Amino acid sequence: MSGGAVVLADTVHRVATTEWHERVADLLAEGYNFLHSLGAVDELGRQPVIRIICRLWRFGGVTRVESVRVETLVARGDTPELAGRLPSVSDLLPGAGWYEREIHDFFGVGFDAPDTAAPQADLPLLNLNDAIRPLRKDFVLAARVAAPWPGAKEPGEDAAAPSRRRMSPAGVPDHDLWGHRAADEPPPPPDDIAAALAGGRMRRRR
Amino acid sequence: MSIHADLDSTGTRDAATLHGSIRLIAERCTSCMICVRECPTWCISLDSHTEALSDLPPGARERSRNVLDRFEIDWALCMYCGICVEQCPFDALEWAGSHVPAVGRLGDLVHGVDELDGRRG
């Protein structure tokens, strides 16, 4: 048996949403015909976009793999319904349809079917409520608010000390941001929520 | 980068890199809480207390160290992501080859120091 295949570092193509479909088609024509993955990252807190990443592989024999990554930025919108859209590449890579449905369900990004006669993009993978797009960074993991977090204690302490600046786990924002708010108070800015969701020392009360 | 970095030249898996379970090297653990806080599934928990160091030269400022009392991984929650192994600054956690055996009750998948420290490749 051989020692395994070498995967070369990704060559990255950053393209506008309008070039997305064409660039994937071009790379397929160049022999990058294995869909490694198609995923997304919510860039909230850095830029108000969802980064869509498609990684394609080209095999040179069994020991050498060339890898390209096509990336594009789609507007995230303040709410999932306002998220941007992208042309589907499922006409080029049928397997991409599943990933696109995942991205739709988890981030709210819609995909336009290239062939409008068969509009299969935007079919949900799971039947989530429109407001539940759990991989958007301002989505609060509500079950974690109630569950005790093992990381709340400090080293050497046998119980969480409420007097100190507390640690908060990722996915659970500061109560000041997320908890009970007066009816006339505006909702907290999404990037504040995103920062709080990263966890760490809680910010002092303002 | 290799997709089969854990295969040696004969194509067999090196036990130390087989992600069967995670081993705690308890004497290296400083109870710093980093793995507990970084674990995405909240499956690590520990108790510790501080103890004054006794072997200090006369006149030295009092110092203390953390002593680990309990360290548990709940294998029912662990997703083998390796974040705890990556994050531990003291190399007190490492991959072990042996898999966690099946049990009859969910609670028996919570392993403490004895089980975690005794686990070898």
Ligand code: SF4
């Ligand atoms: S491998 Fe991942 S899920 Fe398992 S204990 Fe470590 S950090 Fe937690």
Ligand code: SF4
């Ligand atoms: S990160 Fe390492 S040293 Fe710190 S508590 Fe975890 S195992 Fe112990």
